[in-house]
């Protein structure tokens with residue numbers, strides 16, 4: 530694989546950008562390598578600056594559910610831009626987007642737009658504290674909710690990859706307000722609420738934890754979160770930044786039949802532009818300024834280009850019955866992977882929900898962060914580079930979830946399986 534131009538760009542980037550990247554997971558540290566720089570992306574493919582073409586399973590870390598640069602989104606952005614790129618004044622797209630979210634996401638009665646998933650969870654937490662008058666927040670180890678100070682404790686994604694689950698720069702006093710529990714441990718959750726339920730403002734959880742691989746809830750665990758928070762006057766916040774509009778129109782809450790008090794959203798809702806949102810019960814959302822005492826704001830929030838892009842993506846998904854097709858593609862990949870693992874006598878675990886999947890390089894049952902951390906790094910590294918050499922880009926970390934898009938064809942999946950067959954054969 531030619532990498533001359535990428536190497537030059539990376540050397541130049543490192544001089545002026547910390548670590549040469551604008552988000553740590555892009556740095557290839559977990560595979561002891563250097564990133565490539567992308568020139569363009571269309572459909573299921575990306576092309577780097579050296580002309581290497583790859584089938585992409587990162588999908589800009591989730592947003593690209595239709596594939597890269599879908600015509601419907603590009604046209605919507607062009608049309609919106611002709612009328613102005615930002616107003617700082619209410620615009621009609623915001624109302625259409627809010628109605629779409631309220632229509633699609635079961636628990637959301639009112640929604641506010643922000644500019645990233647991090648802003649969405651940060652604002653939801655502040656709102657929960659303002660609404661309940663309590664400070665403590667419960668999160669689960671391995672769950673990543675963006676780089677919010679109080680939530681960057683025992684976090685997944687890049688924080689795991691770089692071996693720094695607790696970031697420097699976070700006051701102890703902030704971290705002390707966050708209580709960490711192991712995922713899927715009903716007993717510990719019950720114990721905690723029995724001891725200090727009246728101090729807890731909220732339980733926040735990734736709807737399906739997908740920043741430490743893809744961990745699935747054991748039967749009853751999510752319902753317990755819902756019931757126990759309600760019983761003790763705390764709020765239940767589902768972080769659907771990754772799963773929202775990805776696993777179903779209404780996200781995991783639709784699949785699981787659960788009604789959280791607040792939901793954080795991002796990624797797919799922005800059609801590839803910087804968008805997040807948080808919403809939920811009207812009585813809670815009405816605590817936000819200007820009606821209520823909880824301040825939250827944003828110069829570019831509800832930006833017309835971002836709203837137009839997101840709306841176009843959601844409309845197109847609906848028009849193409851996207852979730853059905855994504856399930857077919859996911860099932861095709863899963864059947865192939867399971868066949869390869871069996872044929873090679875590898876006991877690796879594979880989890881999938883619709884178009885999200887993770888191949889774990891461990892034989893341990895995946896139930897929480899401890900089990901995820903048994904994944905072996907060296908075999909993953911070999912697998913990653915073999916896939917790359919064969920023209921398939923998977924996330925450069927064993928702890929990230931893979932994403933299939935509507936632009937992936939059956940042939941793309943079959944080619945990917947062939948590459949996997951080779952890559953896993955080298956382990």
Ligand SMILES: Cc1ncc(COP(=O)(O)O)c(C=O)c1O
Pocket residue numbers: 645646647648650673674675676735740768769770771795796805
């Ligand atoms: C579940 C989850 N929550 C929150 C975030 C933060 O979103 P963003 O990177 O847009 O700030 C992410 C991804 O980064 C995520 O996967």
Ligand SMILES: N[C@H](C=O)CCC(=O)O
Pocket residue numbers: 552553554555590686687740771929
């Ligand atoms: N896993 C992260 C979010 O989902 C990856 C995105 C990032 O932090 O750059």
